[in-house]
Amino acid sequence: MATVTNWIDHLSASEVAGQVYPYVGTEWLWLTIAIVFWIWWHISTGTGETEEQAKLGRKKHGPNDYKKNIPDW
Amino acid sequence: MDNELTALTTIFTEFYYWMTVVLMFLIHVGFCMYEVGASRYKHHQHTLMKNTMLIPLVTITWFFFGWWIYWAFPTGPGLAPSIMTENSNLILGGGFGANDLANATNPLMAINLGDHIMGVFWAAFLLFSWTAASIVSGAVIERITTFAFGILAIAIGSVFWSIDAAWGWHFDGWMLKILGYHDAYASGVIHAICGGFALGVLAVLGPRIGKFSSSGEPRNIGPRNPWLVCIGLFLIYTGFWGFYAACNIPIFDLGPEYGMEGVTYFTATNIYVTPTTLSGITMNFLLSLAGGLLAGYWISKGDPFWTYSGGLAGIIAASAGNDLYHPLQSLIIAAIGTVCAYKLHYWVERKYKIDDAVGAVAVHGYAGVVGLVICGFVLWGYPSSGYGVGSMWVGTDYAPINPLGMIIGAIIMFGVLGFLPGWILAKILHGAGKLRIPRDVELAGLDYNIMEAASKDEKTVASSSR
Numbered sequence: 098m099a100t101v102t103n104w105i106d107h108l109s110a111s112e113v114a115g116q117v118y119p120y121v122g123t124e125w126l127w128l129t130i131a132i133v134f135w136i137w138w139h140i141s142t143g144t145g146e147t148e149e150q151a152k153l154g155r156k157k158h159g160p161n162d163y164k165k166n167i168p169d170w
Numbered sequence: 171m172d173n174e175l176t177a178l179t180t181i182f183t184e185f186y187y188w189m190t191v192v193l194m195f196l197i198h199v200g201f202c203m204y205e206v207g208a209s210r211y212k213h214h215q216h217t218l219m220k221n222t223m224l225i226p227l228v229t230i231t232w233f234f235f236g237w238w239i240y241w242a243f244p245t246g247p248g249l250a251p252s253i254m255t256e257n258s259n260l261i262l263g264g265g266f267g268a269n270d271l272a273n274a275t276n277p278l279m280a281i282n283l284g285d286h287i288m289g290v291f292w293a294a295f296l297l298f299s300w301t302a303a304s305i306v307s308g309a310v311i312e313r314i315t316t317f318a319f320g321i322l323a324i325a326i327g328s329v330f331w332s333i334d335a336a337w338g339w340h341f342d343g344w345m346l347k348i349l350g351y352h353d354a355y356a357s358g359v360i361h362a363i364c365g366g367f368a369l370g371v372l373a374v375l376g377p378r379i380g381k382f383s384s385s386g387e388p389r390n391i392g393p394r395n396p397w398l399v400c401i402g403l404f405l406i407y408t409g410f411w412g413f414y415a416a417c418n419i420p421i422f423d424l425g426p427e428y429g430m431e432g433v434t435y436f437t438a439t440n441i442y443v444t445p446t447t448l449s450g451i452t453m454n455f456l457l458s459l460a461g462g463l464l465a466g467y468w469i470s471k472g473d474p475f476w477t478y479s480g481g482l483a484g485i486i487a488a489s490a491g492n493d494l495y496h497p498l499q500s501l502i503i504a505a506i507g508t509v510c511a512y513k514l515h516y517w518v519e520r521k522y523k524i525d526d527a528v529g530a531v532a533v534h535g536y537a538g539v540v541g542l543v544i545c546g547f548v549l550w551g552y553p554s555s556g557y558g559v560g561s562m563w564v565g566t567d568y569a570p571i572n573p574l575g576m577i578i579g580a581i582i583m584f585g586v587l588g589f590l591p592g593w594i595l596a597k598i599l600h601g602a603g604k605l606r607i608p609r610d611v612e613l614a615g616l617d618y619n620i621m622e623a624a625s626k627d628e629k630t631v632a633s634s635s636r
Contacts, residue, residue: 115284116277124275128234135230143317143604149619150315150611158614163212166621168628 186420187290193412194297200405201304207398212615213312224303228327232296236328242268243336250344250565294416303327305364308528318599334587341443346554348565349575354440355489357541358583365535366588374596377525403478444556446493457497458488461504469512480508483533487541511537539580546576
């Protein structure tokens with residue numbers, strides 16, 4: 098739902114409302130979603146990193162093995 | 171805004187801070203180049219991603235709670251009463267409280283037609299937060315997990331530096347009142363704390379494989395690309411201009427602010443709302459850069475890495491008092507800070523087997539501490555605030571700047587809010603097996619899989635005929 102539907106009415110009001118973003122009053126909802134997303138991101142990427150490194154570690158590459166993989170595009 | 175002069179002042183201030191944010195972005199570009207240049211080929215891409223990902227992590231947590239901490243904690247809590255609320259509880263209301271200004275659900279934390287400053291001021295502080303985390307990032311390259319670094323970046327970038335800024339970098343901070351702490355351009359509140367935090371993490375993380383011989387002699391590793399390192403440091407210098415500007419309020423009438431009847435006095439001020447000039451601090455910035463470069467070149471016998479780092483260490487050492495120093499004082503202080511940082515780096519490396527890959531603990535931590543201590547002597551007797559002058563330890567008024575207060579302040583920044591939290595958090599992450607990458611991955615290179623895939627792609631493309 099639009100917070101502002103007519104700029105002339107909005108700016109000529111006796112007290113101009115500062116908040117113009119949509120869904121004023123639902124900030125807690127957006128904050129909760131953002132925090133859940135943030136925590137999920139850490140868990141997901143942290144787990145992925147551990148798995149990937151465990152897999153790479155098992156291959157026991159030597160310290161100079163990467164040199165055969167240097168591409169020469 | 172109902173008249174042109176108010177509108178002009180407001181929009182000028184808004185644009186001023188906005189420009190500082192753009193300039194300060196170069197600090198992060200510089201840190202990324204610097205870090206990648208210092209890392210070895212087989213770790214490049216992960217090194218870059220580690221430093222890059224602190225941008226979103228610190229940004230969202232600075233929005234969630236970092237900015238709120240800055241406005242809530244100036245009293246300690248419980249250490250000195252606020253001049254606004256007149257008690258020493260957390261400052262949550264009263265017009266300038268954390269819940270009035272900086273709660274993530276607050277009307278000011280969004281586009282608001284009634285406010286032109288909060289967003290850009292929030293962003294300027296956020297860029298300081300990125301810098302805080304980025305300082306730590308360089309020290310720990312090639313062996314820390316990205317997960318662990320993300321947690322540590324949030325801790326230093328959105329919690330501990332925010333607490334120290336509330337204590338010692340806020341017009342109502344308890345450290346000004348009780349200790350006479352003064353740190354105009356953040357020798358301590360950014361640099362010393364981050365150097366200390368990095369040292370705490372490094373003490374637990376340990377050195378890179380091969381850094382020390384079996385007899386304990388340190389070996390030099392890299393930098394692989396000195397040119398990238400040097401350009402990175404040049405960009406950090408450039409961004410530092412924005413940092414200096416962002417530490418000021420560009421135009422402010424101190425007459426009514428200080429309660430001086432009938433006095434109008436427009437000036438730029440530092441973060442403590444005491445007067446300075448952008449013109450004067452520009453001279454001090456350049457002379458401290460010059461002092462650091464001269465000392466860095468001399469002490470390292472012309473080594474580019476330490477000459478450039480010396481320029482940075484010089485600015486950092488002089489920053490605590492660069493709002494008031496004479497330019498030649500800035501020059502000398504910068505040179506002293508740089509020499510101390512260089513000597514301490516190698517002494518700590520040999521004595522405690524600390525592998526600080528980019529010299530971050532030295533350039534930021536030691537130079538910052540030296541700068542704070544020197545500031546206490548050189549500015550001894552100056553008021554720490556324009557809102558009043560009192561005595562040390564009392565807390566109801568503002569103590570003058572003094573050596574003991576600055577030494578205690580340096581210990582709080584480097585040790586209490588820097589080293590200790592870094593060491594404890596690293597211990598927890600180490601205990602959970604999440605701090606350091608596996609030994610075989612460190613040997614193979616963090617980028618091994620990416621490079622292997624790229625090599626396969628190249629062979630496939632090269633053998634294609636259409």
